[in-house]
Amino acid sequence: MGKLGSIAAAARQAASDKAFEVRVLHEAGILGLHRPDKSAKVVSAFVRWGASPALGITTAAIHYPDETALIDERGSLTFEALQRRSNALAHAFERMGIGYGDGVGIMCRNHRGFIEATLACAKLGASALYLNTMFAGPQLAEVVRREGPKALVYDEEFAGLLDEVDGGIRRIVAWTDGDTEGPTLDSLIADSGDDST
Numbered sequence: 154m155g156k157l158g159s160i161a162a163a164a165r166q167a168a169s170d171k172a173f174e175v176r177v178l179h180e181a182g183i184l185g186l187h188r189p190d191k192s193a194k195v196v197s198a199f200v201r202w203g204a205s206p207a208l209g210i211t212t213a214a215i216h217y218p219d220e221t222a223l224i225d226e227r228g229s230l231t232f233e234a235l236q237r238r239s240n241a242l243a244h245a246f247e248r249m250g251i252g253y254g255d256g257v258g259i260m261c262r263n264h265r266g267f268i269e270a271t272l273a274c275a276k277l278g279a280s281a282l283y284l285n286t287m288f289a290g291p292q293l294a295e296v297v298r299r300e301g302p303k304a305l306v307y308d309e310e311f312a313g314l315l316d317e318v319d320g321g322i323r324r325i326v327a328w329t330d331g332d333t334e335g336p337t338l339d340s341l342i343a344d345s346g347d348d349s350t
Contacts, residue, residue, distance in 0.1 A: 207275035210236050225264040235265075239272035241345035242338060246273050249304065249323055253278035256302035259327075260284035260293075260311050266327030266338045270306045279303075290314045297322065309333055 195212050202208050213222065214236035222232040230238070251257060257274050259281055261267040274281040282300050284293060284307075294317035297305070304323035305315065315324065326337045 202275065205275045206272055207239075210239060210272050223265060223268060227265065230265060235268065235272070238265075238342050239269050239276065241342045242269050242273035243276040244345045245341035246277055246279070246304070251277060251279055251303050254280065256280045256282045256300055258282045258284050258297060258300070258302040258305040258307075258322075260286060260288075260305065260307040260314075261327045262286065262308055264328055266306065266308070269338060269342070270327065286311065288314065290317050294318050306338065 195208075195215060199208055202211075210222075210232065213220075213232040218233035219231050221229045222235045223230050246257070255277075257270065257279050259267060259270050259274075260283075261270070271281050273279075282302050284296060284305075286308075288296070290313070293314050297318050302322060304325060305318070306325045306327050307315070309326050309329040312326075324335060325341065326333050326335065329337060
């Protein structure tokens with residue numbers, strides 16, 4: 154097969170992959186018959202992010218903005234609030250130099266920070282690298298060395314495990330019970346503003 158044949162085969166495969174994604178998203182109710190303005194926004198998000206967590210939260214924020222998306226120890230967030238907070242965090246990550254294809258290590262318990270960091274990564278095309286909360290310090294250092302993330306998002310309780318991790322990697326605290334030095338997800342979100350784009 155010549156170069157032109159390879160390009161044509163790749164184009165057919167890409168079209169087949171998109172058709173599969175559209176079918177799955179339609180069956181899940183994400184793409185379908187809705188108000189034209191809402192459908193246009195969902196299609197725009199699909200074109201921008203494909204089938205990803207970013208599409209999921211955007212669709213939920215469009216169709217169910219005032220419904221509860223999550224509840225944790227700090228209270229509840231609606232889909233619209235989660236959409237805005239993850240947008241603001243994505244903008245903050247971008248200003249930190251995190252972009253498409255970059256890794257972000259996430260070592261969090263089950264709370265809003267875990268979800269917000271995951272969504273922000275998806276919106277940038279960055280890779281969320283989920284780090285096992287049961288890692289010992291040497292294990293964590295080895296995985297971080299091997300994967301090479303640009304930043305680490307972690308709960309304050311895991312700070313002691315980062316002693317052996319390269320100090321040049323950006324560190325962001327996801328959950329803290331008090332004041333902490335350095336950036337937190339909440340401070341990055343607040344600095345970026347409540348962003349709907």
